[in-house]
Amino acid sequence: MSFDPLRLEAALAAHDDVWRVVVAETRGSVPRGPGTSMLVWADGQDGTIGGGRLEWEALAAARAGRRGAIRHALGPSLGQCCGGAVTLHISHWTRDLLDEVDFSGGLAAIGHTQPGPEVMEAADRLRDNPDAPSPLLVGDWLVERIAAPSRRVHVWGAGHVGRALVSVLAPLPDLSVSWIDDAAARFPGDIPAGIDRIVAVDMPRLAARNGAEGEHLLLTYSHDIDLALCHALLTAGAPRIGLIGSDTKWARFRSRLRQLGHTDAAIARIRCPIGNPALGKHPQAIAVGVAAEILAPQEQDLA
Incomplete structure (x- = not known):
């Protein structure tokens, strides 16, 4: 440290x-x-x-x-x-x-x-x-x-799960966390120290410009935005992407991403669902599961 x-x-x-x-x-x-x-x-x-x-x-x-x-x-x-x-x-x-x-x-x-x-x-x-x-x-x-985080994590979405996840990630060493949403009002008033809050009216556009950097966790309020982020991040070359959702959502996304021209090998860079389903669907339970994946050795595909 x-x-x-x-x-x-x-x-x-x-x-x-x-x-x-x-x-x-x-x-x-x-x-x-x-x-x-x-x-x-x-x-x-x-x-x-x-x-x-x-x-x-x-x-x-x-x-x-x-x-x-x-x-x-x-x-x-x-x-x-x-x-x-x-x-x-x-x-x-x-x-x-x-x-x-x-x-x-x-x-x-x-x-x-x-x-x-x-x-x-x-x-x-x-x-x-x-x-x-x-x-x-x-x-x-x-x-x-001087602290120089070895990993950069982007959390897309400031809803209940995004808030829970950021609160868990904020104290962890060697992480630089950016938190992105399209509305300032969606963020809480007490953002943890060290978190880089970003308001982006067009989140997929931001992802297209900066998607190749770091790891990305998609937790937005909209399936359409989630899909657009997946498309933008894959196009930009993001190496590790995690997507919140059910098996049904992921099956639909895989089909849509193939239609958008992405290969199965590229789509495999997305992990969905993220977290540990055995822990349940409470926002804090999802956050704990995702944080555990992030803390796991990076040889494992955590996102």
Whole structure:
């Protein structure tokens, strides 16, 4: 996991002071691994470092103004059954402080004291070795890579299932999620942090221009729009497409797509229905099934 300035910026847009708590180092059995982080403000948080007494202590330390590295032996000092040890790094942020950080090099060095040469040496190690683990704790400084999502997911449709799916996908690491609909009023007022909301009056036209990029999940309010999106995305060369619907809907779509000139090999790039039918048709159940497919190894055809 990596430093996500967009997530932090979204939190700062709603709260004047935000603390970032990062699992910097671990030893033995621990709830979460290095790089796991959460954002904390006076009356809330975003994310988790594993819950339990460790998280409770971290929340209290952040809100009390603690900064830098804090070490915990989970068994002896906190009474947690994991038994390992965790070093947390806490940093305090405001909008002005975030504006001062230079993210152009793909790295962030975060601390509240004068950095020594060892901080720059740690940054060089991460920069020169893409496989080096991140973050690196150097005294009270934390050196991290900037988050660069490895997968881009487009969710087409802001209805009940689209809302449920986006809420499940938003916290997942290494995903960049774009959420598209043709009416601004269809989106909820509280879109999760980091989600790119797009209002496109003509969604199939947008799909035709940008369809070759990333994975696409089709959940719109209209079968006609769903079909037009399938046609546009296949024409654009989209490698992975997921379509909500029944077996009957999919049989009709396959027939229509053949009539539009698509080969069976191309149509096979569409998965319908998406999710796990055994979980039921409740929007959250569908969202859980789709998210599970996305989290599965990419060798499996998830969409």
